[in-house]
Amino acid sequence: MKKLIRGLLDFQRHSLPAYRSTFARLAKGQTPDCLFITCADSRVVPNLLVSTDPGDLFVMRNVGNMVAPSDASGQSMGDRSEAAAVEYSLLHLPVTDVVVCGHSSCGAMKALLAGMSDARCPNLCDWLDLGRGALQSLEKAGRVGEGLEPADRLSQLNVLQQLAHLRSYPLVRERMAAGTLRLHGWWFDIGNAKVHAYRPGREAFVPIDELEGEQMLADLGANGVGDASTSAA
Structure with missing residues (x-):
């Protein structure tokens, strides 16, 4: 303190x-145009990473940057807090982009990989179930996270899993179909202080260096909101 x-x-x-x-x-x-979903980890500081001012980002943080999926009616099948943030940002704020940002050395991913089962923290154990889909895809991950430690590879797969959960919400699908919303998968390498973006065409998270950043900007400018070429949608 x-x-x-x-x-x-x-x-x-x-x-x-x-x-x-x-x-x-x-x-x-407030008039933020981006919902930024990331981990509660103290080493991940969204406004610092993307050089934004107060009011620029609508930030949702939790353990493991998770979002519970929705049923057909749009009702969250897990904790309601994340679903409420999604609904509020898309219905009451000028949000046109949603970023799900995972990170290296994530304690939630390490616990998930280790099969965490601890009677002292039943809420945490239940919460980690939202990453089970990513864990199941670890053995058939393809190019995603190649060369990384298992927990870091799982972290990247978890970003894609949570994007899939987001797309289960009718509101998200409606906005994407209308061309007014893009989804993006990012991953922060803490040790190198480098943010990577998922590029579907390459099936990989690519470091956002000067060249890649300029290409992403060009793609966004050319295609407009809702196009999938620069997102994980």
Whole structure:
């Protein structure tokens, strides 16, 4: 807590003046265009990774960047919090892109790989069931995550699994069919501080370097919202 309090005081003394007008504007409402779903891991800091300001991202974080799938009526088949965030962002905010971002050295993936069963944490064990589909696909993963440690490969597969869960929601499918929503799979390599994007045509997560980033921007500009060429949709 001491670090948090000292950091807060430092923000008030040195950073707040530059952001005062931003927060005054945000007090009237928010207009993020991206729902960013990522892990609760303290090493993953979305706004730092993509250099965004307050108000730019609608962020949903949980253990393992999971989203429970939906039934045919749009009702979540698991925890309702994630489904509520999806519905709110797509119905009440100008969100046109959803990013699911996993990461290396993920404790949730390691626990899932180890077959975690601990009577002391029944909620966590049940929650990890949302990644079982990724675990089942690990042996037939194809090119996804080739050369990575099993837990990191599972983490990449889990990103694709959670994107599949998102597409089970009628609202998501409707927005994608209307061309007003894109889904993206990202993966953060903590040790190298490098973000990778899933490129369906290559069946792999590709580092977003200068060249790849420019190509992604060109694809987005050429194809518009809803096109699958730059997403994991």
